Amino acid sequence: MKLYNTLTRKKEEFKRISDPVRMYVCGVTTYDEPHLGHALATVIFELLQSYLEYRGINVRRVQNFTDVDDKIIDRAAETGVGWYDLTQEHVGTFLEAMDGLNVRRADVHPRVTEEMEPIIELIGKLVESGAAYEAGGSVYYRVRRDEDYGKLSGRTIDHMDELARLEPDLLKENPEDFALWKAQKPGEPYWDSPWGPGRPGWHIECSAMARRYLGDQVDIHGGGLDLVFPHHENEVAQSESATSVVPFARYWVHNGLLRMAGDEKMSKSLGNVVTVRDALKSYSADAIRLWIFQSHYRSPATYDDENLAAAERAVRRLRQAANVTNVGAGAGDRYDANHVRQRFVEAMDDDLNTPRALAAIFDLTREIFTAQSNGVDIADGQGMLRELTGVLGLTLEEPQLGGDADVAEVEAMLAKRESARQERDFATADEIRDQLISMGIEISDTPQGTTWRRV
């Protein structure tokens, strides 16, 4: 398959360098609930894993939690909650949200606070080799010593200086140097290190965790487009300096960012977020995933209730096709769905072109219904639909939300309605149907009898 590589700025044929393929995905900073932007990123890399596996390639996926950092400390101070409690709470809200979206867990979800040894060891290596230096109990990375610094993001150091937007820090040799280790400030959490008490800088954690769980080189490194600079650029610098293995990541894959109406990026700092938890109150996991997959992962997506609602309606159609009774079962004619798999694979092989893959799936559903109306056996079509939507992580289960009428009651009402219909008392029949609708039950009369479902 082909994957767009941020490092080379082009689509490249994906060739694994290891088995299983080693994938590292930048996770969240756990100071607040996850929002749909986090969901987008996580779902995309889960999809990449699932699709590679579908193609017979094993994948080991690691996604971290940044559970100690400035924002966590600040938020804890504001709210009076202990920083560690805050952080663990939001590890929990993240995992819950992802469960709600039917995202499979990564193979490893390391947390910075539990990775101090490998982090300190890696910083030590960098200090030893002269790539980094200690100053005032902190450790900084010597950016200027790196001749290829900027290769991922396409930035130059001189330009960074020009802007002088970098925090003046008297301890740094150069303003563009970044912290690997931050000396403890009063009241802040700290760990002991050869340079004194402190905590890791933001970027080093990922280098250390990727190295510990995946080795000195990874096949795929993923994250949001907003992480390219400085986070990933700095990871490249650190990891490659420390291990001399180049490139640190063979394929850099970045997802586009989610925006809000008004076209601004959804972000915690702008306060314009929709949490996953809130979204799941209104929309099914299948609908949210479908909405994500209806645009390409590298394009910016815009949050809009109308689009989510449209996705919810679209997903109902898929569910209907997957779950409809196969009236033509055992008929002489069988619908052959194999051509659809080919279209699906071609689309997905092209840098995970989910919109095109979905086009194939929606064509499949229409063909299933058409075959159904012609009395053709649709078992293979339904199997194919399950197979392909399964790769996309869609369950196609009828939602049990809305209407909590119990089954016996519904069945009793339907029986009453049926006898009214037999007597051609349509007024009564329609009245019962209206009642059911108001209870959140949708019914349909078919030649095989009346069926119902919750909506």
Added chain:
RNA sequence: GGCGACGUAGCCAAGUGGUCUAAGGCGGGGGUUUGCAAAACCUCUAUUCGGCGGUUCGAAUCCGCCCGUCGCCUCCA
């Protein structure tokens, strides 16, 4: 200011030199089916791809300029 992305039907969104008088979804119109619905099926819904030039036998697709929107430039998925 630097780097980058984007602008396709009412909305969302693929397509990046001929097969495009442009996929798919949502919405809408008409028809079939139904006691009526719902669901489903059939059918119609962009001669046109932000604007203007250019290259080419041929451009939504390449080049130039312009207009508009967004992202990153040490908080960020």
